[in-house]
Amino acid sequence: MISFGGKTYSGKAEIAKELGDIAAATPNRLTRHVLTNIRVERTGPLAAAGTVYLTLYAGANGDTTPAPLEGPTTVGVYKVEFSLAGGTCRIAKSHLDVIFRRAPPAQR
DSSP states (O other): OEEETEEEEEEEHHHHHHHHHHHOOOOTEEEEEOOOOOOEEEEEEEEEEEEEEEEEEEEESOSSSSOOOOSEEEEEEEEEEEEETTTTTEEEEEEEEEEOOOOOOOOO
């Protein structure tokens, strides 16, 4: 399960569909998600929680290399819950809390 943009998506298929829909709706958008290392703490015998910090850069995917940079568009924190089952650790839940978001060009 992952939450972002005020919505929650469950399961690989639903998450993949949403990410595919976003990519299809913005074919000329170039993004890079810069993530810190994850800090994980055990919360129980079969569970753990982690924190990852995000800096998101976005711009037009044009013919110019490198792409022009105006700074990050979003800064946030992923809160991640892990579960252990059958000897495998899996992400049970992930939620993005947006801390900063650059205003769209019309609002600047």
